[in-house]
Amino acid sequence: MRSTFDLRSSPCLPHEFYNRPTLAVACALLGMRLVRLLDGVQLGGIITETEAYIGEADLGCHARSGKTRRNAVMYGPPGFAYVYFTYGMHWMLNAVTGPQGFPAAVLIRAIQPLQGLEIISARRQGRDTLGPAKLTQALGVDAAFNGADLCSPASGLWIEAGVPVPQSNILTGPRVGLYTVPEPWKSKPWRFRTTLPSAPPTR
DNA sequence: AGCACGATGCTCT
DNA sequence: GAGCATCGTGCTT
Numbered sequence A: 001m002r003s004t005f006d007l008r009s010s011p012c013l014p015h016e017f018y019n020r021p022t023l024a025v026a027c028a029l030l031g032m033r034l035v036r037l038l039d040g041v042q043l044g045g046i047i048t049e050t051e052a053y054i055g056e057a058d059l060g061c062h063a064r065s066g067k068t069r070r071n072a073v074m075y076g077p078p079g080f081a082y083v084y085f086t087y088g089m090h091w092m093l094n095a096v097t098g099p100q101g102f103p104a105a106v107l108i109r110a111i112q113p114l115q116g117l118e119i120i121s122a123r124r125q126g127r128d129t130l131g132p133a134k135l136t137q138a139l140g141v142d143a144a145f146n147g148a149d150l151c152s153p154a155s156g157l158w159i160e161a162g163v164p165v166p167q168s169n170i171l172t173g174p175r176v177g178l179y180t181v182p183e184p185w186k187s188k189p190w191r192f193r194t195t196l197p198s199a200p201p202t203r
Numbered sequence B: 001a002g003c004a005c006g007a008t009g010c011t012c013t
Numbered sequence C: 001g002a003g004c005a006t007c008g009t010g011c012t013t
Helices: A022-028 A117-123 A132-139
Strands: A033-038 A041-054 A081-086 A090-096 A104-115 A157-160 A170-173 A191-194
Touching: A022 A041, A022 A104, A033 A104, A033 A132, A041 A117, A041 A132, A090 A132, A104 A117, A104 A132, A117 A132
Parallel strands: none
Antiparallel strands: A033 A041, A033 A157, A041 A104, A041 A191, A081 A090, A090 A104, A170 A191
């Protein structure tokens, strides 16, 4: 039984994990474990839904109009958090992917809570964590984490290896909420979901 | 179970 | 000044 946190071998996925085509990373992140160290307690869960946003050519991506102050982190090295604010109240968490200089990221849309269940439930007032703004609220992720290193526990927010998700358990579909984005970008099947590990409800 | 809508503020043109 | 990579409530089937 392992009851203590092993500081000698970092449990985090390495930066190279993210230095791959964004679609590959979006798939590979399913089943991985997102962890937030909040007030000395680990809150975390299995990533069950992601979306890919790929380069300036992708008109659904925030980089569609080039580099700005908001999206600058996406142009940086892979394995860092791109966190932005939207709809006047919600924070969104992305993992930057691909080589430095190429603006791309994976939006983490849902987790199934695994660690710190009571705190997560309290922060969510008993409601679910299936949704990009819901999970950031559950874990306490906000502007302070824009640019955070997802490959180091020192950042307080990282991603570890989790449970393997076979290809047959991955569902794809169009990305959510891109109402005014022109085709073909609006319909690209760049949303990925899994029903593992224990069949959370879909939304 | 599914729609309609209001909340609320930052970013970029 | 417009447009958001959303959520929760409340109302209708």
